[in-house]
Amino acid sequence: MTAPVRLLQCTVNGRATAVAVAPHRTLLEVLRYQLDLIGSKQGCDKGDCGACTVQVDGVPKLACLTLAVAVEGREVTTVEGLGERAGGCHPLQDAFDRHDAAQCGFCTPGILMAADALLRRVQRPVTPDEVRAALAGNLCRCTGYTKIIDAVVDASRRLSQP
Amino acid sequence: MLRLPGFEVATPRTIDEAATLLARPGARVVAGGTDLLPNLKHRLEQPSLLVSLAAVRELGEVVVDARAGVLRIGAGVTLTAVSEHPLVREHLPSLADAAGRVASPLIRNMGTLGGNVNLDTRCRYVNQTAFWRSAIGGCLKSEGNVCHVVPGGRNCVAAMSSDCVPVLISLEAAAVLRSTAGGRELPLAEYFQADGREHTVRRPDEIMAEIRVPLPTGPRRCAYSKWSVRKSIDFPLVSIALRFDLAADAVDAAITAVRVVVGVLGSRPREVTQLDAVIGQPLSDPKVAEAIAARVHAQCKPLENVPYEAPYRREMLAVHTRRAIARLVAEG
Numbered sequence A: 001m002t003a004p005v006r007l008l009q010c011t012v013n014g015r016a017t018a019v020a021v022a023p024h025r026t027l028l029e030v031l032r033y034q035l036d037l038i039g040s041k042q043g044c045d046k047g048d049c050g051a052c053t054v055q056v057d058g059v060p061k062l063a064c065l066t067l068a069v070a071v072e073g074r075e076v077t078t079v080e081g082l083g084e085r086a087g088g089c090h091p092l093q094d095a096f097d098r099h100d101a102a103q104c105g106f107c108t109p110g111i112l113m114a115a116d117a118l119l120r121r122v123q124r125p126v127t128p129d130e131v132r133a134a135l136a137g138n139l140c141r142c143t144g145y146t147k148i149i150d151a152v153v154d155a156s157r158r159l160s161q162p
Numbered sequence B: 001m002l003r004l005p006g007f008e009v010a011t012p013r014t015i016d017e018a019a020t021l022l023a024r025p026g027a028r029v030v031a032g033g034t035d036l037l038p039n040l041k042h043r044l045e046q047p048s049l050l051v052s053l054a055a056v057r058e059l060g061e062v063v064v065d066a067r068a069g070v071l072r073i074g075a076g077v078t079l080t081a082v083s084e085h086p087l088v089r090e091h092l093p094s095l096a097d098a099a100g101r102v103a104s105p106l107i108r109n110m111g112t113l114g115g116n117v118n119l120d121t122r123c124r125y126v127n128q129t130a131f132w133r134s135a136i137g138g139c140l141k142s143e144g145n146v147c148h149v150v151p152g153g154r155n156c157v158a159a160m161s162s163d164c165v166p167v168l169i170s171l172e173a174a175a176v177l178r179s180t181a182g183g184r185e186l187p188l189a190e191y192f193q194a195d196g197r198e199h200t201v202r203r204p205d206e207i208m209a210e211i212r213v214p215l216p217t218g219p220r221r222c223a224y225s226k227w228s229v230r231k232s233i234d235f236p237l238v239s240i241a242l243r244f245d246l247a248a249d250a251v252d253a254a255i256t257a258v259r260v261v262v263g264v265l266g267s268r269p270r271e272v273t274q275l276d277a278v279i280g281q282p283l284s285d286p287k288v289a290e291a292i293a294a295r296v297h298a299q300c301k302p303l304e305n306v307p308y309e310a311p312y313r314r315e316m317l318a319v320h321t322r323r324a325i326a327r328l329v330a331e332g
Helices: A027-034 A081-084 A091-098 A107-124 A128-134 A146-160 B015-022 B036-041 B079-084 B086-089 B093-099 B106-111 B113-115 B132-134 B164-170 B287-301 B312-332
Strands: A006-012 A016-020 A051-055 A059-062 A076-077 B008-010 B029-032 B049-052 B060-063 B070-074 B176-179 B182-187 B208-214 B220-227 B238-246 B255-263
Touching: A016 A027, A027 A051, A051 A107, A059 B106, A059 B287, A076 A081, A081 A091, A081 A107, A081 A128, A091 A107, A107 B164, A107 B208, A128 A146, B015 B029, B015 B049, B015 B176, B015 B208, B029 B036, B060 B086, B070 B086, B070 B113, B079 B086, B079 B106, B079 B113, B086 B093, B086 B132, B093 B164, B093 B220, B093 B238, B106 B312, B113 B164, B113 B208, B164 B220, B164 B238, B208 B255, B220 B312, B238 B312, B287 B312
Parallel strands: A006 A076, B008 B049, B029 B049
Antiparallel strands: A006 A016, A051 A059, A051 A076, B060 B070, B070 B208, B176 B182, B176 B208, B220 B238, B238 B255
C-alpha cells in the first residue's frame, strides 16, 4: 500500500523547491521524474555505479539510495546546478571537453559531482591518486578513466590559479 | 529501474522516540540506507514503516571515555567519518582502515558504522532481483525452502560481509542496544549467530546506539586484510582482522596476546583459535606468520555463498594472512 504523499521542502540547485512526494520515492526519482532534472542518471539503481551522484549539503551521495524525504531542509546540487553555479560552463566541464573525458557521457554527471566535491573540499591542485580515490565509486565503461583523471587534475590546477 | 515498495517513513529526533516508533508492528530501522534500500528494491523485506535514524544527533558522537578506557563511537557516525576521525586513527588504526575500505566513497558518505555492523548477510542466490530469484524458486532466506549453497541444508549460510565486524571483534568491542524496555551492552563476539536469516541477537525493536572499543593499554600492531575482485565498491571475499599485543613497541618484541577474526565464511565471523604457540615469539619471526596462516587455513572453510570458488578463497585466506603480517613487520 502506498503511504500518503507529503510536502518536501528543500533547496535544489540554489532554488527553494517544494514538491509532493510519496515516502518511498528516491531522491533520484523525484529529481528526474518530478523536477525534470534528468542530468543525474539512473544506472544500476542499487548503489554500484555512481551515475546518480548528487551533492547533499556539498557531500557527494547516491540519489538512487537516498529517500527523497531525507533531504527535507537540505541543499541538493545536481549536474545542472554545477554549470549554473559557474555562470554557464564549470571549469570541470570545460576540462572534460578539452580532454575528451566523456565518450558516451552516461557516467559523466555523477563523476562531475564527485570530482567537484573533491576540488571544493581540498581547494588546491590534486594528484591523480587523489582523483582515483575520490572517483572510486563511479564506474565508466568507455574511457578507461585516464582522460577523466587528466581532466580533473587539469581543472584543479586552473581553479587554483589566482 | 528498481522500484521501492510502498512504506511510511518516520524521522524521530531522539533514541527514545525512535524506540517507541520501532515498537510498532511492521516497523524497521534504517540509518544510511545503503544496505536496506537495495534489499527493499529486491523485495527481500517489506516493512510498512521505516524509522530513520538520520536526525538522531545523539548517535553521531565519537568520544573517549577515559574512565571506562573505551572509545565510544555512535552507531550513526558515517563510515567516512570513522575512517578519517583523528581519535579512531590514533587509537584504532585497523578500524579506520576497515571503515575506509567499505564499498565506495559515496556509500561511505551515507552508510554508518551501526549499519555496517548490522549489514544483512549476503549470498549469490539472495542478493538478486525478485525476478531472478523466481527462476530458482527462491531459497531459505527469500521465498523458498531450499538452500542452493549447501544442497539439503536446513540452515541458511548467507555470509556476514561487514568489513568492520572482524576488526571490531579483534579489538574486543561491545555494542550498546536500546529499546523501550531499556538498554543492554554485549560483546560483539557474542552478537552474531549461525543463521543467515537472523544472524544477530538484536531484536527488531532494538536500536544499536553505540560501539564501545577498548583503548589499547600497551604496544600493539593491528591489521585488516581485504580481498575483493575490484579494489572499490565490492564486498570482501576474503576478510581477516589481526591484532597482536606486544611486550614492547617494536615488531621484534614478543607477542603477549593475539586475536585473529575472519569474515565472509558463514553467517557469523570466526575467531581463529589454538594460536598459543606464537605467544612469546617475536612478531617479526617468519614462523609466526606461517603458524597463524596455517591455523587460519585449517579452521576457515569458505562456502560457495559469494562469488569465487571456495577452495580458492580458502587458499587466499592463508596468503592474505601472511601478507598482512609481513606488512606489519615491514612497517616496523
